[in-house]
Amino acid sequence: MKASRIGIYASLILLALLFALPVVWLVWTSLKLPVEAAAIPPVWVFTPQWSNYVDAWSDRGFASAFLNTVVIGIGTVIVSIAFGLPMGYGLARSPIRGKQAIGIGILFLRMLPEMIFLIPLYGIYRSLGLFDTWTGMILAFQIITLPFAVWLLRGFVEGVPVDIEDVARVDGCTDFQVLTRITMPLILPGIVASAMFTFVSVWGGLLFPLALGYSHAETISVAIANFRGYSNFQWPVMAAGAIIATIPQILFFGFVQRHLVAGLTVGSVKG
Amino acid sequence: MADITFDRVGKSYGSTKVITDLSLKVADEEFMVFVGPSGCGKSTALRMVAGLESVSEGRLLIGDRVVNDLEPRERDVAIVLQSYALYPHKTVRQNIEFALKIRGMPKPEVDRLVAEAAGILELTPYLDRKPRALSGGQRQRVALGRAIVRRPKAFLFDEPLSNLDAELRVTMRAEIVKLRRKFSTTTIYVTHDQTEAMTMGDRIAVFAPLAEAGASNLMQCDTPMKLYREPANVFVAQFIGSPKMNILEMAVDTEKGRFIADGQAVAIPPAWKGAVSGWPKVLVGIRPEHLRIEPAAAAGTLAAEVEMVEVLGDEAVVHLKAAGQPMSLRTTRGEPVPTVGDVIRLRPDPASVHVFDPQTRQRLRAA
Numbered sequence: 001m002k003a004s005r006i007g008i009y010a011s012l013i014l015l016a017l018l019f020a021l022p023v024v025w026l027v028w029t030s031l032k033l034p035v036e037a038a039a040i041p042p043v044w045v046f047t048p049q050w051s052n053y054v055d056a057w058s059d060r061g062f063a064s065a066f067l068n069t070v071v072i073g074i075g076t077v078i079v080s081i082a083f084g085l086p087m088g089y090g091l092a093r094s095p096i097r098g099k100q101a102i103g104i105g106i107l108f109l110r111m112l113p114e115m116i117f118l119i120p121l122y123g124i125y126r127s128l129g130l131f132d133t134w135t136g137m138i139l140a141f142q143i144i145t146l147p148f149a150v151w152l153l154r155g156f157v158e159g160v161p162v163d164i165e166d167v168a169r170v171d172g173c174t175d176f177q178v179l180t181r182i183t184m185p186l187i188l189p190g191i192v193a194s195a196m197f198t199f200v201s202v203w204g205g206l207l208f209p210l211a212l213g214y215s216h217a218e219t220i221s222v223a224i225a226n227f228r229g230y231s232n233f234q235w236p237v238m239a240a241g242a243i244i245a246t247i248p249q250i251l252f253f254g255f256v257q258r259h260l261v262a263g264l265t266v267g268s269v270k271g
Numbered sequence: 272m273a274d275i276t277f278d279r280v281g282k283s284y285g286s287t288k289v290i291t292d293l294s295l296k297v298a299d300e301e302f303m304v305f306v307g308p309s310g311c312g313k314s315t316a317l318r319m320v321a322g323l324e325s326v327s328e329g330r331l332l333i334g335d336r337v338v339n340d341l342e343p344r345e346r347d348v349a350i351v352l353q354s355y356a357l358y359p360h361k362t363v364r365q366n367i368e369f370a371l372k373i374r375g376m377p378k379p380e381v382d383r384l385v386a387e388a389a390g391i392l393e394l395t396p397y398l399d400r401k402p403r404a405l406s407g408g409q410r411q412r413v414a415l416g417r418a419i420v421r422r423p424k425a426f427l428f429d430e431p432l433s434n435l436d437a438e439l440r441v442t443m444r445a446e447i448v449k450l451r452r453k454f455s456t457t458t459i460y461v462t463h464d465q466t467e468a469m470t471m472g473d474r475i476a477v478f479a480p481l482a483e484a485g486a487s488n489l490m491q492c493d494t495p496m497k498l499y500r501e502p503a504n505v506f507v508a509q510f511i512g513s514p515k516m517n518i519l520e521m522a523v524d525t526e527k528g529r530f531i532a533d534g535q536a537v538a539i540p541p542a543w544k545g546a547v548s549g550w551p552k553v554l555v556g557i558r559p560e561h562l563r564i565e566p567a568a569a570a571g572t573l574a575a576e577v578e579m580v581e582v583l584g585d586e587a588v589v590h591l592k593a594a595g596q597p598m599s600l601r602t603t604r605g606e607p608v609p610t611v612g613d614v615i616r617l618r619p620d621p622a623s624v625h626v627f628d629p630q631t632r633q634r635l636r637a638a
Contacts (some may be wrong), residue, residue, distance in 0.1 A: 096494070100564060161354060161356065162354035166343075166352060167322075168358070169342070169344060170321050170323070170343045170427075171344075171369055172374050173344060177373065186360055
């Protein structure tokens with residue numbers, strides 16, 4: 001092995017360790033007693049406290065927040081794709097004038113800070129009975145996730161040659177069949193990438209659940225934040241909760257990884 | 272099987288007109304070639320038949336049925352495009368059977384038809400491959416398979432061979448002609464390649480961009496030999512044949528029976544004498560292969576200076592300047608090839624001279 005190659009590997013390993021460090025630290029902390037977790041200098045030798053995971057899971061509302069997040073996450077993904085795909089398709093394919101402006105308008109929504117939606121949404125949700133509901137949360141998250149899905153899917157649709165859709169129409173497809181039988185399978189990486197980003201946005205989102213949820217629609221990020229007490233920080237239980245919270249994301253990423261890589265690198269090489 | 276009729280068909284995008292007043296009938300079982308330069312509307316006309324472009328004016332009929340407002344799937348035609356447009360996520364078999372399945376044909380029938388089409392096109396060993404694992408020629412064969420498997424009323428080809436290399440193009444050309452003979456299906460074939468047009472079509476429709484064409488894009492529709500021998504106008508005369516026909520603006524000396532340009536004169540062929548009588552000036556057309564080199568200055572020949580010579584093996588194309596106008600000449604086997612700078616004498620074959628109106632650029636009627 002050449003010296004330069006050794007150097008490259010060494011720096012890559014170092015970089016990987018650097019990224020892994022916070023995760024290792026989190027796992028490490030999740031197994032300590034509170035006093036060990038707060039100790040300076042850090043305690044290196046300790047008896048693993050597996051009970052922290054049980055405490056986190058059985059803490060007030062954590063398990064239900066976990067379930068809420070899964071439901072809201074999946075619901076948000078479904079709504080975002082169900083609306084984002086036809087909108088993206090329309091923006092890519094329709095001959096209407098000003099579709100570029102419409103596209104930029106949608107992207108502009110994504111650029112606005114979430115904060116400005118909170119007060120109007122709070123008022124609307126209170127009057128419509130959407131406050132602290134799964135439906136309300138799924139709809140609120142569309143402000144963040146739908147524009148992104150539209151833009152991403154529009155790009156993917158544009159990557160599918162129109163000729164293929166034309167031939168499908170002549171072959172006997174209706175417009176809907178063209179979308180479902182030809183275009184959708186071809187843009188599957190885009191749909192998966194879009195679903196992934198949507199799910200992660202919900203899983204890590206704090207502002208909407210904090211302002212528009214309370215108990216029925218409390219999400220995992222709010223539940224973890226709630227581990228902070230007035231007088232003490234339950235660092236190990238909080239760390240254990242955070243580890244539990246990352247499991248669905250890791251599973252989801254693992255499941256869709258092959259498609260996701262294709263989705264993120266689309267257009268990077270000539271097809 | 273069906274005939275296809277364009278009845279005063281027009282196509283506009285907003286205020287931009289692309290096709291106007293196109294009237295043409297493709298007979299049942301006929302192989303019709305649409306040929307013309309870029310932007311002449313030939314592909315648009317084909318796509319209107321497929322239903323992929325709307326018809327802005329006039330009527331389009333497949334058989335006796337007006338199809339202006341029918342969806343592509345309701346027209347029972349098959350299309351093959353330059354880009355092949357195979358479904359990349361489907362295998363060769365799935366590509367070929369897709370149209371049958373979407374129409375709800377029973378599986379045993381689908382399998383039989385797919386096997387038959389694959390057999391005809393020698394695709395049987397590749398049925399389970401994805402398009403990306405095929406060569407360009409094989410991909411185009413899959414596109415053909417997708418078209419023939421349905422036994423449609425008409426085949427529509429939009430420059431299907433343009434992406435293939437020269438050798439494969441010749442092979443595929445022969446294959447398409449064979450297929451069409453086998454199925455006797457009405458065919459419209461769009462190309463910008465006049466060799467394809469001349470060798471494949473029963474008839475050829477020559478299209479021109481509206482800016483050049485004037486009233487209608489269709490400049491002439493006839494058999495290949497008729498287009499070559501009796502082009503209806505200067506556009507067709509110059510589009511069909513390679514190198515293109517020489518067009519010289521010449522004065523008519525009816526009394527002495529001569530065309531004159533730049534002080535040089537050639538005899539008016541007997542067949543044209545009546546037709547040009549009374550015209551002060553005409554456009555005289557003569558194909559490069561219908562000019563002969565005369566050994567010495569002789570009456571009725573044109574002096575021309577050789578500007579460039581392209582030797583193509585047996586024959587050569589000689590670019591010249593005669594009577595102040597550019598011309599070309601194609602020598603045939605055994606003829607001496609002049610060199611650059613030579614001044615040679617040319618005699619047009621009187622039986623192959625064409626004469627056009629200098630204003631309308633339409634052919635005059637010979638006796």
